[in-house]
Amino acid sequence: MSLAMLSVGRTRRIPHLPMVVASVVVSLLCLVPLGFIVWVAIDSGWDTVRQMVFRPRVGELLVNTFLLELVTLPIAIVLSVALAWLTERSTLPLARLWSWLMVAPLAVPAFVHSYAWNGFASSLNGFWGAVLVSVLAYFPFLYLPVAAQLRRLDPTLEDTAASLGQPQLAIFLRVILPQLRLAICGGALLVGLHLLAEYGLFVQMRFDTFATAIVDQFQSVYNGPAANLLGGVLVLLFFLFLGIEGVARGSERYARVGSGAARAPNRWRVPGWSLLLPLIVALLSLGVPIYALGRWLVLGGVGIWRLESIGPALGQTLLLALAGAALTTIAAFPAAWLSVRAPGRLQRVLEACHYYVGALPGVIVALALVTLTVRVALPLYQTIATLLLAYLLMFLPRALVGLRASIAQAPVELERAAMSLGKPPLLAVLTTTMRLAAPGAAASAALVALGIANELTGTLMLAPNGTRTLATRFWAYTSELDFSSAAPYALLMIVLSLPLVALLRLEADRISRS
Amino acid sequence: MQFSVSRLARVLAVGVALAASSVSAFAEDNGITVYNAQHESLTQEWIDAFTKQTGIPVTLRQGSDLEIGNQIVQEGANSPADVFLTENSPAMVLVDNAGLFEPLPADMLDQVPPEFRPENGHWTGIAARSTVFAYDKTKLTADTLPKSMNDLADPSWKGRWAASPGGADFQAIVAAYLALNGEEKTVSWLKAMKENAVPYKGNRAAMAGVNRGEVEGALIYHYYWFGDQANTKENTANVDLHYFRNQDPGAFVSISGGGVLASSKHKEQALAFLKFVTSKAGQAVLRDGTSFEYPVGLGEAANAALTPIADLQAPKINPSQLDNARAAALMTAAGLL
Secondary structure, eight states, rough: OOHHHHHHSSSSOOOHHHHHHHHHHHHHHHHHHHHHHHHHHHHHHHHHHHHHHHHHHHHHHHHHHHHHHHHHHHHHHHHHHHHHHHHBBBOOTHHHHHHHHTTGGGGGGGHHHHHHHHHHTTOHHHHHHHHHHHHHHTTHHHHHHHHHHHHOOHHHHHHHHHHHTTTHHIIIIIHHHTTTTHHHHHHHHHHHHHHHOHHHHHHHTTTTOOHHHHHHHHHHHSSSSSHHHHHHHHHHHHHHHHHHHHHHHOOOOOOOOSSSSOOOOOOBBBOOGGGGGHHHHHIIIIIIHHHHHHHHHHHHHHHHHHHHHHHHHHHHHHHHHHHHHHHHHHHHHHHHHHHHHHHHHHHHHHHHHHHHHHHSSSHHHHHHHHHHHHOGGGGGTTTTTHHHHHHHHHHHHHHHHHHHHHHTTSSSHHHHHHHHTHHHHTHHHTTTTTHHHHHHHHHHHHHHHHHTTTOOOHHHHHHOTOOOHHHHHHHHHTTOOOHHHHHHHHHHHHHHHHHHHHHHHHHHHHHHHH | OOHHHHHHHHHHHHHHHHHHHHHHHOOSSSSSEEEEEEEEHHHHHHHHHHHHHOOOOOOOOOOHHHHHHHHHHHGGGGOOOOOESSSHHHHHHHHHHTBBBOOHHHHHHHHHGGGGGGGTTTEEEEEEEEEEEEETTOOOOOOTSSSSSSGGGGGGGGTTEETTTTTTTHHHHHHHHHHHHHHHHHHHHHHHHHHHHOOOOHHHHHHHHHHTTTTSEEETHHHHHHHHHHHHTTTTTTTEEEOOOTGGGGOEEEEEEEEEBBTOHHHHHHHHHHHHSSHHHHHHHHHHOOOBBOSSTOOOOOOOOOOOOGGGGOOOOOGGGGHHHHHHHHHTTTTOO
């Protein structure tokens, strides 16, 4: 290995300082929303906090939120595990096709799911409507990791259990299920946080959560203390969820100990009627949106294709998505590089800052930026820059994950070799690691871009004058119950999101193979 | 490796250039900016006609009454807005109380009779809407309909009527109730409402709920029904309108307002726009268009389908008396917000 030898002779380490500084700057930006909530609590004073937080309405919202999570999450978990087991470990016909169809609902934004259900079964609303549509819109977040985990399990453990006389059901419950714990915890956290943050779905299902109540307050009194303090409670809930997941995740060992590669797992024989489950799920989560959307597109005819508004909305959405994706990917690079090249305590803290902010509900990020810009940074108020900053904060983790994985695969020796050949350190990183990480960067940038293209709450609150995205136009029409006019926008959002699904699915495949 | 640094750099450069060009594409320097809380389609009709006539381009920022009203107050002298249009008066009062409106010239004010604008002349009415009880005609009859908005507080109405408490429209109705009946009665009415009313998001959604039989009636404004009747009738097939009349708080007629910001850097064009909205041509949009709101211009007739505004027996309320902040605070205290 000539590269390895190069590094033996005269090791010049890439100085970390510029990357640390850059990463600290991004991390400080990430702390803005949290700082804002703390500031609101202090600034309002105890009396206002008591008046605005300890009131029956907040109690109702808490009950709503907990009930929603407690009912939706178990259903989503059981459904996803059953579907993943059927598609990965049983003799289900056309298993590959079904496994693609079980991820496809992610291409339909949650508020388009609820819009479709409004048209398909207009009397469905309130709590059970919210539960149903939440499960259908978000279960793929659980299905994906569980299926990926099932695929990589070493069947030896199951064989051992079977040789000890365990029946199939017991093997599933006592051997397979425990090994899915991390995947289930991670997926459930993702779904749980989405439920905290989701706005459009619950408005259409007429179910009040903190996110809808905050926007209600925002529309009644702008960024008054009531809205901001509800935001504070929402952030507390958010940390509570992170904590619960941390405890549930445990610290058991899951890696296999045997040498060599694991054998491909055997598939269990299932009766033909087990096709019903994936079929019903696909009908509800894909069939209903396709049917409702198709119906409105037909009913609307050509009249709803108002190109003079659809064109600019598509253009602005693409511009925002591309600019935001480029910016977010650049901002994520220092932290991604540090996490691979210089892991350590400081790096872990910085990385945690990057992650937490992306999980915060968009409504919190938007509230913080509205208040901050209007009070102390007025030139930035209502500008594209602020909107892009909001997107950056919301989607930073998406960029970080992909970048980190691809930087890890770029050998550090190349950076050193480039430096020993006389390149200055940053240029050395740029011409070696950056270059090798480019495909990964492109993939994660695409994920960010698609997230931005479907973002609703933050865009509604922060968009500069005259800015209309596909999501906000769609929302304006559905708020007026003009479902037909909204249909072209929904269709465009779905079309834009399809690559996201393919990417996610391929990424999950790649991880389970490695 | 297929990707090269130069290609990545090119992609990023294009991204940044697009972002930069998008900034200029978004910002219109030469025209006026209208902060609009009126129905977007209605304001767009006004804008199209105005721009056609004068060549002045208009940028729209869409929001709800009090969101934008509070936003203008926070922006203060730095507000990018030139004109502010609302659905209801309270947000106008809010901005006026902060001293941010430019007093309007007499020739513009004269286009609107005094009952549809505040005495101080800082803003003007641009349209009007009436409170109605949209009810399920398969369930309620003349005998069983509520006689007054107060009846809806009765326990017998529990779970039977709908409203959209998060909307500026309903908050204006509450502000009117407050102005007519005082704080004590308003608090107890809101408390009863929390018990009795089914909350919807938006007046149209509440009306659609009546049509589906989820509730027997909804306290909303009149034009949603007319709009749907003129269109597909899919949300009003079973719905009819009941006017409370008799100066009842439920017969409240809400005035949509328009004003020019004192901080505007395009005052002349902004005044021209507002003058156009209240002119014959601007008010004709209300009569001939699809908004079904009442015109307020002197001698302007409403759409023939509407009940004449003079027959509504609305209570007399000076728009500057409408205290929406107090109404929202009482609604927050009652747990409706």
